[in-house]
Amino acid sequence: MRLSRLLIATSLFGLVLGLLPVARSQTTSPYTVLVPVTDTSAAQRNQAFQTALGQVLVRVSGGQDLSAKSGYPEAMQNAAGIVKQFQYQGNGGNPPTFTLNVSFDQGAVQRLVTQLGATSAGVKPPLLVVVKGSDGKVLGKDGLGALSSAISQHGYQVSYGDPAQLPDLGKLASADPAALSAISRIYHTGLVLIGDLHANGADWTLISGGQAQHWAAQGNDQNGLFADAGKGATDRLGQALNVIGSSQINAKLWVSGLHSAMDYANLLSTLHADPSVQTITTLGAQDDGVLFAVKAGMPLDGLVANLTAGGRMMEGSSHDGADASLRWLH
Numbered sequence: 613m614r615l616s617r618l619l620i621a622t623s624l625f626g627l628v629l630g631l632l633p634v635a636r637s638q639t640t641s642p643y644t645v646l647v648p649v650t651d652t653s654a655a656q657r658n659q660a661f662q663t664a665l666g667q668v669l670v671r672v673s674g675g676q677d678l679s680a681k682s683g684y685p686e687a688m689q690n691a692a693g694i695v696k697q698f699q700y701q702g703n704g705g706n707p708p709t710f711t712l713n714v715s716f717d718q719g720a721v722q723r724l725v726t727q728l729g730a731t732s733a734g735v736k737p738p739l740l741v742v743v744k745g746s747d748g749k750v751l752g753k754d755g756l757g758a759l760s761s762a763i764s765q766h767g768y769q770v771s772y773g774d775p776a777q778l779p780d781l782g783k784l785a786s787a788d789p790a791a792l793s794a795i796s797r798i799y800h801t802g803l804v805l806i807g808d809l810h811a812n813g814a815d816w817t818l819i820s821g822g823q824a825q826h827w828a829a830q831g832n833d834q835n836g837l838f839a840d841a842g843k844g845a846t847d848r849l850g851q852a853l854n855v856i857g858s859s860q861i862n863a864k865l866w867v868s869g870l871h872s873a874m875d876y877a878n879l880l881s882t883l884h885a886d887p888s889v890q891t892i893t894t895l896g897a898q899d900d901g902v903l904f905a906v907k908a909g910m911p912l913d914g915l916v917a918n919l920t921a922g923g924r925m926m927e928g929s930s931h932d933g934a935d936a937s938l939r940w941l942h
Contacts, residue, residue: 624891642769643696644715648761652700652710661691661698664714665721670767671736673725681728694720729938736853738921739763739845740799742773742781743807750775758835759807768849771799781806785817787824789926793941796923804923805845813837818845820852821917822926843866844845852917860890863912866934867925868901875940882924888915903934912936 645664649656653872665688669678678684696717702710741759743751753760753772758772778784779791785806795804804819813830814837827847831837870876883892885905893905908915916936920926928939 616900641701641715643718643721644713645877646656647706647714649700649710649712657712659693660712661695661714662688664712664734665691665694666714666722667764667767668727669728671769672721678725678728683728686868687724687728688933692764694724711853722909728783736768736849737801737803738771738799739803739805739849740771740773740795740801741807742784742804743805744776744781744809746811750778752815759838759842762839763846765804766843766846766850768803768846771801773799774932778872785818785826787819787822788925789822789939789941792822792923793817796941800923801925802923803849805841807841809834809837814841816841816844818848820849821920852914853921858910860907861912861915862905862907863915864895864933865875865904865906865942866928866931866937867902867904868899868928868931868937869940869942870902871942875942878924878938882919882922886915886918903931 645667647660647664649660652658666679669687670676694717696715699713700710702708730902741756741763743756745751745755756770756772763770776795779788779794782803784791784795784804792802794800799855802820802822803818806817806819808815813828814826816826818825827844829837829840832871868878870879879902880892883889883906886908888908888910889906890909891905891907895903895905897903906915910918912935916938919938923941925938925940928937931937
């Protein structure tokens with residue numbers, strides 16, 4: 613799109629942005645947690661409520677650890693009071709094992725986060741896990757319990773890759789833009805953990821912000837490998853995403869890859885949806901990009917990490933006059 617057309621589009625779609633439909637993810641609510649329990653007793657149930665509430669608070673506060681906040685122990689003791697619904701699930705084995713699906717009242721959780729003095733940072737997108745077994749086949753949800761549990765314990769939701777709806781995993785592991793676009797459209801996230809199991813360990817790749825991090829682990833205990841990978845992935849994500857700002861920043865942000873007025877409108881919607889973004893001003897357009905002046909309540913690196921986590925953008929090539937550059941994904 614040429615400069616004049618894109619500038620006209622920015623004006624027109626600034627008027628109709630509020631009319632655009634909002635795409636909704638098909639992942640589980642951040643206010644719902646699945647917790648393993650040894651039995652269906654009241655004591656186990658109350659302990660599960662506390663465990664579940666701790667995970668939900670981390671999610672809703674954007675990854676902050678609230679356990680040291682005044683009032684946190686009391687909130688845990690009263691976890692049952694804000695449970696919206698719960699349901700047991702069993703496998704019918706001998707002896708039987710159970711999990712408890714717990715959903716909390718959204719308004720009550722948000723009020724609790726505020727009472728604990730936390731800064732709202734928004735719920736992070738889910739982490740999509742795609743793990744190939746030693747036979748080369750992608751493992752299903754039932755085979756990833758130890759991995760999903762480790763990820764959930766650190767406040768992230770988990771989404772599972774459908775083998776029929778995945779791009780080429782080699783391209784995905786190299787952060788190919790087309791592969792990331794496919795993930796964004798289907799799974800509504802830009803966070804992906806790819807695993808490749810083999811006889812003596814596993815190879816892991818974490819995708820965040822269009823960047824790939826690789827590491828290898830040794831061992832024969834699959835559950836141990838999964839637990840370590842879940843912690844390793846969330847630790848890496850936490851360094852980038854769990855940044856809580858204490859002051860305002862003013863920066864110029866360049867976003868390329870905009871091919872239509874609808875792209876521009878969707879971009880504005882994405883920017884406005886980030887709770888740390890306070891004001892956005894369009895400064896100009898050139899070729900397929902737009903330059904914005906942004907005021908935000910967190911450091912620029914943290915803002916870029918949060919904007920790219922949703923899967924609609926990745927880090928782009930530097931641009932003259934911009935403090936940070938992003939690329940819109942289709």
